[in-house]
Amino acid sequence: MPTPTLRSLALELGLSRTTLSDALRGSPRVKAETVARVLAAAKAAGYERNPLTGAVMSQLRRSRGQQFRGVLAAVEIVTADHTPLAARYNDSLMSGISDRAEALGFKVERFMIGKQDLTLPRLDTILHTRGIQGLILLPAVGFPDFTALNWERYTAVYADYYIDHPRLHCVCSDHYQSMVALLQELHARGYRRPGLFMEIALDERLQYRWEGAFLALQKYLPGITQVPALQFSTLERTEFEAWFRKYNPDVVMGHFPAVMEWMKGCGARIPQTHAFVCLNSLRTTRVDECASMDFQTPILGSRACELVIGQLLHNEFGVPTKPSLTTIPALFTDGPTLRARAPAEPRNKPAVTSGAKTR
Amino acid sequence: MPTPTLRSLALELGLSRTTLSDALRGSPRVKAETVARVLAAAKAAGYERNPLTGAVMSQLRRSRGQQFRGVLAAVEIVTADHTPLAARYNDSLMSGISDRAEALGFKVERFMIGKQDLTLPRLDTILHTRGIQGLILLPAVGFPDFTALNWERYTAVYADYYIDHPRLHCVCSDHYQSMVALLQELHARGYRRPGLFMEIALDERLQYRWEGAFLALQKYLPGITQVPALQFSTLERTEFEAWFRKYNPDVVMGHFPAVMEWMKGCGARIPQTHAFVCLNSLRTTRVDECASMDFQTPILGSRACELVIGQLLHNEFGVPTKPSLTTIPALFTDGPTLRARAPAEPRNKPAVTSGAKTR
DNA sequence: ATCCAAAACCCGGACCGTCCGAATTCATCC
DNA sequence: GGATGAATTCGGACGGTCCGGGTTTTGGAT
Known part of the structure; x- marks a missing residue:
């Protein structure tokens, strides 16, 4: 006897293949009691879900059709001592985030905590009602605290070195x-x-x-x-x-x-x-x-974007058990304030140590 | 404009989706001239075949139910000075890799370059004929060189600090x-x-x-x-x-x-x-x-696995344009060779600097 | 030129598990 | 009793594959 399929199992149970599929993936759309029944039957019949097949199907089903796939939120805490440099940095990150998100079929909306009475609890309800689940936290002065959000609903990445509240995956320059x-x-x-x-x-x-x-x-x-x-x-x-x-x-x-x-x-x-x-x-x-x-901030942004979207597609929500740090080295940019690199032979002319003593 | 599908492309060309599918996979069932026409049209329309999707579909269709698993290769260069410690390290990585791969529907096979006359070119043909595209390179002594592989066919992650030949994404302890x-x-x-x-x-x-x-x-x-x-x-x-x-x-x-x-x-x-x-x-x-x-090597391994599989699912092959480094901090493990942490109040008892002078 | 079998080429049907929107059932409140 | 809304289930559509069966072309014999 061949291994059962979703459809054959569904027929046996008097349910639809959709319900089976949802139940086996633990979707909240299915009644808990039904889920239990399905799991028992699947086990008895020796049905095993293949996560790879699932991932491929999901991706296939989701990506086709209309462009629009979802919305990400870029969240930023704006305080009084928000310098122009920080603003430039974040804007630069945003450009990378937006581009990459667009390429992957997502839109990005930017939220600024601290402006127009936007508090974290208020943001939480906004995100919830709008169904936004992917977050990119932009760097904030000091050690920001985002624990006020209802984290089991979201998946997020922090675009700076390290965050402790909560401990998320980070993306930063090396x-x-x-x-x-x-x-x-x-x-x-x-x-x-x-x-x-x-x-x-x-x-x-x-x-x-x-x-x-x-x-x-x-x-x-x-x-x-x-x-x-x-x-x-x-x-x-x-x-x-x-x-x-x-x-x-x-x-x-x-x-x-x-x-x-x-x-x-x-x-x-x-x-x-x-x-x-x-x-x-x-x-x-x-x-x-x-x-x-x-620092190639746009690239950092795009990488952060990829991480969040990857987690969204894998249905991974909440604070990660083992936060990781993803880094990209900065790019050295030559300029007129430096001597040129010695040509060809490396050791022939030992570079002259400047002896310019002033005064 | 949404990405084209086999069916939409077929309609455009006045062929059936089946013919397209066969043509793109180079089946001998299709006339060579038609294959060329299809390839040209596919390129023009920006259609890209996802080999992993193909593999999943194929196995699904062929052997109903029989569990199909994608395959990853864990590649290791074994030299004469391969220490037992390096072996332990790699074994430990492997356990994390295998577990995570299994959870995501993949199998892992380990290849050791240097053993049994396995050279990189030979590995290249083996991987090609077996259709393996996801690689995890295990740390090797010195600065390993994997450029001999045909990189446009693979997507890979190096499980150590840094690799220059070629420049891949890396996963390592921080x-x-x-x-x-x-x-x-x-x-x-x-x-x-x-x-x-x-x-x-x-x-x-x-x-x-x-x-x-x-x-x-x-x-x-x-x-x-x-x-x-x-x-x-x-x-x-x-x-x-x-x-x-x-x-x-x-x-x-x-x-x-x-x-x-x-x-x-x-x-x-x-x-x-x-x-x-x-x-x-x-x-x-x-x-x-x-x-x-x-160092939590199993976790490093599992993270490397996730990266490779993510890229496979997204149909990203070749050497990345901007390699990144993903790190996870090591876990401090207490032991009997250390004083316990001072309880409660931090500054009351200034820790005594050991004055044990010998001799 | 005519016929016919074989080869070459192409196509339709059925299938997997998933997503989305719609349908159905159930509880709740005027 | 009827309306509203939430909980639950279902049907349709999807994309790439394999398989068997069509349709056209080829080529050798008459």
Whole structure:
């Protein structure tokens, strides 16, 4: 006797194949008692659901027909100290999210908690009534708390390093890897005294991934002269100049392109004697202002989108048992504030360490 | 305009859906000239065959009920210096992979390059003839090269930090985050002189993520006395003892539980005066031998599996344009080699820095 | 030229499990 | 009693496959 099919089993039970299918997948459309009956009968008959077949069928059935498949929500907590940079970052993420969502047949709506009296509980009811189940949480200042939402209804991804309330899957740039790649590139160009300045609060949020990579590679790249990182809570000119004069780094890495003026004030000529790399291209004002690290936020957004949609298609809701972090390394973007890479032969001309002492 | 289907395309061409289906699969039942016409039209209309859907349909149609399962390949490069630890690691990954694959309707077959004359080109033909398209590459010593495979046929994930040939999505433990979490835990238990010993080659492979996190947190955790990390290419007792005596770390972190004996030889009592944490629980011989970091390899495996299957279902083949890294932090596992966490009040009893000087 | 069998080519039917909207049943409240 | 709405079940349509059966073409013998 061949293994039973949904239809044969349904006939035996006096139900329709649809009810069987729904029951076996635990759909709330079927009465609990019926579900139990179906499960018992299926077991007795040796019927086993094939999840792969199910997934394929589901995808097939769902994707065809009209374009419209669903709506995702991009949620953002807007506070008073929401900087223009954060806004730019989130807008950039959004463009990637929207594009990818559209390509996969989804629409995206953006919600801003804190604006127009929109609170989390209110958002919860809005999402519920609208039937929105896929969420992308945009980065928020500090350590945001989204526990007020009714999480068993949603599947979500946080578009930043780490979130604890609740613990969701995250998508973010790989700052450690980015710093490693940058230092290797600078090393290949002959720089031997890399210097880093960094806002403490910023790196703390990233668990010191910028500086961790900096410290480790300073130690292991050959021929490096170690320059201690400059830490600050607000960047002061005098402080920076003192650090710059004291250690004379041949390349300065940090978030604020404005320091290039200060470097020049100390007698540096860029890129002849000293160099600068901005650690976040969104902080630059012009494209060719300086070499920089491009976080590729649109790609991060699109990846976040894929994750959420993947979970939606697999009917996975709620807070994940094992949250994961998905990262993409930043892209090094060359610029006029750096020497070009030495051509062809690598070891012939050992790059000249800049000896420009000011004063 | 919705994506075309076999039927809509057939209508357009004045053929039947069956002919289209046969033609696209290269069946000899269809005239060569017709096949060419169909292929051209399909390309023009943007129709893409999903081989997985095809396989499911086929098995469904052919052997009614007989459970069909998709097949994934787990590929591993076995070299002479394949250590028992690497074997354990991969076996552990495999268990997670197999479980998750089964739950999603797939079977997994393991291939070992290097054994029984299995070369990459030969594997390529085997996979091709068997119609296997989803690959999970298990970690290999050094920097493996899989470019010999015909990549436009496959979709794959590498189960380690980073792969360059070709550049695939990766799934791996988050060593940086793991070290951060561990140091915070140790700090909370009152340890103030954490010491790290590390095989250079091992950390280099991870771009110094262990030591990067160690260096950064040494700097930023309050009240820490910095102990320089002990680097080695092969661990020597005399070297370790010299380091241990000189810096007297109150907790030692590293990969080899064997050093506990050496510590005792220097007069340390564990956990009364000194402590030890193994950075990889797979290196321990007994479960309760010592506190350790558990990489949760089965979970890593299951996540890798999900990624591959997701891409299969979405009909995505070839090398990804933007490879990403998915990480999961290791789980701290308490053990008898550590003091218990101070109960309730955090700051009342400042943890006593061990003063056990030997000799 | 004519015939006919065989080969080449193409098509319709039936099928799987799923999704969606509609139909049916059941409980509840004026 | 009738209307409203929720709970539950059902029917139709779907896409890609295999199989058996059509229809056209080929080619050799008369």
